[in-house]
Amino acid sequence: MEEQPKEPSKFMKFIQDYRMKMLIPELLVVFGVWYLNQESLSGNVYEPFGILMYVFQPLYFIPSGWLILITAITLHGIYPLDNYHEGKIPELPRAAVILIIISFALLPMLVLMQMIGYFMTEMTEFISRNPLWERVESLGDLLFYAGPMFFVGLQWWLLIPVFFLAQGVDGIHKIAHHETSSDKITAVFYLLWPVSIPFFFDPVEIMAMVAISIPAFAFYSYIRPYYTYVTAVHTLTFAILLLVTVLMAPWLPLMNSIVPGFIPPHVPERIPFNDILGWLIGVFTP
DSSP states (O other), X not given: OOOOOOOOOHHHHHHHHTTGGGHHXXXXXXXXXXXXOGGGGTSOTTGGGGGGHHHHOSSTTSOHHHHHHHHHHHGGGHHHHXXXXXXXXXXXXXXHHHHHHHHHHHOHHHHHHHHHHHHHHTHHHHSOOSHHHHHHHHHHHHHHHHHHHHHTSOOGGGHHHHHHHHHHXXXXXXXXXXXXXXXXXXXXXXXXXHHHHHHHOOHXXXXXXXXXXXXXXXXXXXXXXXXXXHHHHHHHHHHHHHHHHHHHGGGOSHHHHHSTTOSOOOOOOOOOHHHHHHHHHHHHOO
């Protein structure tokens, strides 16, 4: 008699139904906002917008950076809602609706754009799978996953490289899953991703991307062997990018040579180690 597989616990079912594993890239974006806009950790980033501040962030007295951390979690209520509309589950979980309402209450503008982005990712299934709508679908990924960087972090200089990032990563996975209407067009948009990077980042930033990404690709190949050739393409791409970066280092980022001042100063001031140590002692000492 075959042994029946064990039902997952309520906790694990919650993790699966709400796709909490996707918190990893979302939290990276949150941390990126904290790094590039440190004022978000201590204040409301919408204060310069006047009365619109209350529309963008009704809880105006809470630092915006902490609210995006909360919404990164609560917006996961959209996944059971999507499963319900697709007929994968018979009933709509009340918790999912409550989480979405909380998300809107915290950061209405950001969550609205993220919701629009999420439904853009579903658009090709209902309209048409063609090169144009596939690009729109990838743009939806930008709004949903990278939305906090633009609508809270206000780092609009990153829009072009993140656009090509979304097109490239989504595109190569479409090729891997045979879900694209044109492999050639999708491949071109993938290649535009590494081509765009030297225009917007300096050598240290690019080398940091390579140092983090290549080991991540290796780990991804280990846990998902059927993606090995996809991660191999990513690894080769970043290896070539590193060589190009070394050769072009004196001129990077190229956009500042083309349009001086296009990329604003964005590296926070370094905090001396003694100051960090003193802060830690103050936190843990009565």
